[in-house]
Amino acid sequence: xxxxxxxxxxxxxxxxxxxxxxxxxSVLRDNLGLIGTKRGCDSGGCGCCTxxxxxxxxxxxxxxxxxxxxxxxxxxxxxxxxxxxDPLQDAFVKEGAVQCGYCTCGMIMxxxxxxHDNPHPDEDAIRHGIAGNLCRCTGYHxxxxxxxxxxxx
Amino acid sequence: xxxxxxxxxxxxDKPEQVxxxxxxxxxxxxxxxxxxxxHGLEARGLLxxxxxxxxxxKLGFAGVTFSSEGLRIGAMTTFAQLEQxxxxxxxxxxxxxxxxLTYPPMQIKNAATVGGCLxxxxxxxxxPTALMALDCRLSVSKAGAKREMxxxxxxxxxxxxxxxxxxxxxxxxxAKPAGRAASAFIKxxxxxxxxAIVNAAAYISLDGSGKxxxxxxxxxxxxxxxxVRSSSAEQVLLGQKLTEELLQxxxxxxxxxxxxxxxxxxxxxxxxxxxxxxxxxxxxxxxSRLN
Numbered sequence: 001x002x003x004x005x006x007x008x009x010x011x012x013x014x015x016x017x018x019x020x021x022x023x024x025x026s027v028l029r030d031n032l033g034l035i036g037t038k039r040g041c042d043s044g045g046c047g048c049c050t051x052x053x054x055x056x057x058x059x060x061x062x063x064x065x066x067x068x069x070x071x072x073x074x075x076x077x078x079x080x081x082x083x084x085x086d087p088l089q090d091a092f093v094k095e096g097a098v099q100c101g102y103c104t105c106g107m108i109m110x111x112x113x114x115x116h117d118n119p120h121p122d123e124d125a126i127r128h129g130i131a132g133n134l135c136r137c138t139g140y141h142x143x144x145x146x147x148x149x150x151x152x153x
Numbered sequence: 154x155x156x157x158x159x160x161x162x163x164x165x166d167k168p169e170q171v172x173x174x175x176x177x178x179x180x181x182x183x184x185x186x187x188x189x190x191x192h193g194l195e196a197r198g199l200l201x202x203x204x205x206x207x208x209x210x211k212l213g214f215a216g217v218t219f220s221s222e223g224l225r226i227g228a229m230t231t232f233a234q235l236e237q238x239x240x241x242x243x244x245x246x247x248x249x250x251x252x253x254l255t256y257p258p259m260q261i262k263n264a265a266t267v268g269g270c271l272x273x274x275x276x277x278x279x280x281p282t283a284l285m286a287l288d289c290r291l292s293v294s295k296a297g298a299k300r301e302m303x304x305x306x307x308x309x310x311x312x313x314x315x316x317x318x319x320x321x322x323x324x325x326x327x328a329k330p331a332g333r334a335a336s337a338f339i340k341x342x343x344x345x346x347x348x349a350i351v352n353a354a355a356y357i358s359l360d361g362s363g364k365x366x367x368x369x370x371x372x373x374x375x376x377x378x379x380x381v382r383s384s385s386a387e388q389v390l391l392g393q394k395l396t397e398e399l400l401q402x403x404x405x406x407x408x409x410x411x412x413x414x415x416x417x418x419x420x421x422x423x424x425x426x427x428x429x430x431x432x433x434x435x436x437x438x439x440x441s442r443l444n
Contacts, residue, residue: 003162019205020162021155047260056233056263062188063264066162067208110259131345132258132427135188 010078038074047133050106097146099137175319185270228268245335251285277348284375286354292364295320308379333359337438349374404433
């Protein structure tokens with residue numbers, strides 16, 4: 001049985017009918033068309049579904065959409081603008097930190113909180129910070145370099 | 154997530170509403186805290202009968218207080234909030250908790266709560282092993298009736314806790330020890346975002362002459378249905394001067410108390426071998442924090 005809920009995503013409020021067991025991830029992708037947030041393992045192990053909930057990085061596959069009511073959701077589409085992308089997105093482009101791209105949006109959302117909490121992390125802190133995000137292409141080196149670049153290290 | 158029998162998703166503002174939902178669905182009402190182990194429960198077939206989810210995040214119970222008496226942790230405190238406590242870095246007796254909080258990735262720390270982590274009664278979790286080494290007590294409540302219990306008494310089997318339907322953990326409490334005390338925790342994991350193959354925590358305190366006056370050794374990660382306390386290891390340490398050789402003897406004794414399981418993460422023999430290695434490392438780390 002569906003329920004009507006109100007969700008605030010990237011500053012816009014949406015009224016959506018969802019099943020009670022729908023995850024935030026499925027609502028973002030399947031109801032709102034925000035497909036930057038990726039479905040990977042769908043079980044809280046790979047990190048490519050990472051979004052911000054009240055400014056904190058969370059696995060959206062692990063949160064029920066009903067639990068996300070009243071909270072501010074930010075997805076990769078909510079960073080920067082068409083004219084001026086976020087400095088982290090810019091750094092990922094400049095450093096070539098993207099291969100297949102599937103992990104990238106989650107990786108950037110995680111790095112966003114990492115740099116918010118610690119604006120100039122050393123390499124250990126960066127590697128520890130992105131430990132909840134898997135990348136099967138790059139070997140992480142260029143991702144770490146991109147985060148360093150965004151931090152101005 | 155597939156909850157084929159789900160009929161209701163309650164988000165109560167007040168504890169009485171929890172009672173109303175639980176009265177309707179009984180054992181088939183599942184309390185939802187941070188939600189970070191829902192997939193783990195689903196994968197193990199533990200959600201198939203759930204008819205109601207009760208999301209308790211609006212009830213409060215969050216916050217951490219450190220005083221001369223010790224540490225009180227509200228059950229809905231997230232790992233990320235707990236990690237901010239400055240005393241974790243300066244009080245050696247809290248070392249095991251500090252260590253255990255370094256392992257989860259950011260996304261889990263932001264979601265997982267201390268109370269939810271304990272109530273899940275998952276044998277592979279880290280925080281319960283650390284808190285049991287610190288002799289954690291719990292305040293629990295149902296319909297306004299409060300009671301206290303030892304953390305060890307919360308565990309009633311694999312993914313089973315001893316709480317009555319609708320009974321909630323309100324607070325976890327750690328009493329500050331008298332004298333010189335320190336603790337440590339260490340985990341063996343296959344990847345940076347996996348459940349423990351084995352984890353171990355050690356708490357030791359010394360008397361005025363430098364002999365061990367109290368010891369608690371706990372293990373998790375598939376060495377029993379829940380966290381296991383190794384009284385055999387503790388007996389080796391009590392009343393003795395703590396040398397590296399003695400710590401090794403204590404670590405070797407954990408085999409008498411644990412029942413390692415075999416699964417896709419590790420064989421029982423490997424878990425047993427690593428339980429000894431990691432207990433020794435936890436004991437050495439705790440001892441080093443006293444020097």
